[in-house]
Amino acid sequence: MTSFFPLKILPLLVPAVFLIVLGIVWLPEHPELLENAYIHSFKTAFIGILLEAMPFVLLGALLSSLLRVFVPDEWISRWIPRRPVPAILFGCLLGILFPVCECGMIPLVRRLMQKGMPLYVAIVFILSGPILNPVVYGATLTAFRTHPWLAYARMGLAFAVAAAVGLIIYATVTKSPLRLSIRRESGEAHQLSARGGRLVSVLVHTSDEFFEMGKYLIIGCVLTAGIQTFMDHGSLEAIGGMPLGSYLFMMGLAFVLSLCSTSDAFVAATFLHTFPSGSLLAFMVLGPMLDFKNSLMMLSLFKTRFAFYLFFLIFSAVFIGSVLASFWL
Template identity: 35%
Template structure:
């Protein structure tokens, strides 16, 4: 009975800490639906593969979306004709390299600033490297779904999938990778919306994202509380102290839980006392990159083979960087 009480207390504490950041992230990303001019952005992105991948990795500061919203934005970037390194860099780094996630990570690990700094540095590094590797693929047809490959070959202006880069993922997922019916010349330039229409758009997006992300947050908090209180402490300590096994365990946990990057720092904080610094970083860096919820959306952009290579490279880089932390920094 005491274990259940402890688990429930930890569960509530995780929710109380995380919910404000979830609300802030959802609200800000929804407001950006009506504030960002993506045409200006795509016109000023660098064409150099390295600079493009790095710039794409930093676009998260303009689009503070978590891994639930980065795929639709990356899809739109590709259809607007931006270089592939830019889109790949954004796809991988945006859920981590944005002000809301950095702030929430700082609140959770304010006494360990190296966790906050290395999370950003590792995410930027991995996103830039993967973007540069994918830039070597000059023919995009083998890595893109047919509809996406066709859109990249069309003359400018590229036909968008909606009125904003931050269109919700449900519409795209529902198309199953096929060209949406509303892709017509009339929608190349989105119509101006009234104030009431903008307000409705923001409110609808807030409700949708809270419904999707709130459930994941509750589930993730429950899992973290259960693991911490019901698993024998000796087992947790033995797994957490190993420089290699601790990283593997936390990467598997990150991929299976798929908790939103806006609040995953509070989840990781519950393991900070028993797991190595490298494994905590592995969870914080790898989790936003490998999200089970977004794989269906990614299949609307890339072929399964391309997704496999993308995750394989990101997994190896995450493991090597965090292993270096365990052996040389911790």
């Protein structure tokens, strides 16, 4: 029997309750721990990242549930072109219709794949959707008001990277890399709808998707906040001054900071007079495609070997593309 409270999170309740009780009993006797500057910075970073990302995870889960309940499977198959090149172009432009942040992309794409979207088109949508949409374009243009060409270059590089990775996936991957537990879910699509109506089905599926993706988001937020709090900024900036070091530095920074694609341009703008323009592009393109949060979510969706293969393709394509783009900037 399915309920609004997902049984999958029950194993997490025991350690959660233990930590809460420990905090209530032990922390009041050691107030100095809560006043530590590092603890304060960690809490601020964690809450900031979580609050920034959580609405988009909820939005992605809601869109995923609406697709599952209201969109027939044959519609998705009918909309997607049969030939790979038009299908990849279609995947790149889907972000205009579904302007979802990278945090909410995985539950949405999981449902689209269960509806019949080919793997390579889904990968293109995962990579391009968080960048190639009006909201992110407007935010980037605002952040680089004095250098608007960086906004155009970001859109162009994101399009090129997504299309290139999609073509490689189309040519090299023939078997489904979805985890077995995810594939089995597609057989349960209409059970709740028959018992409680479509509205109940949407609410239940949204809850399930939200908790499924939310636990990976929280893990990613904890790791990201820890790195933001404890990493040595001075030594990393010294590495960034080496040949090509600025590209690796900015790409690594994008990965660990895990910023939302609607706000990362404002962070990149602070490095405008410190690092080459190509490295800023690498930061703004890699982050929405591959960071701590969505890498954990992709590992929950895809088999491990395929996920790491995809990570390698994304990193390589962004690095090569941003270095080449620097010659025209």
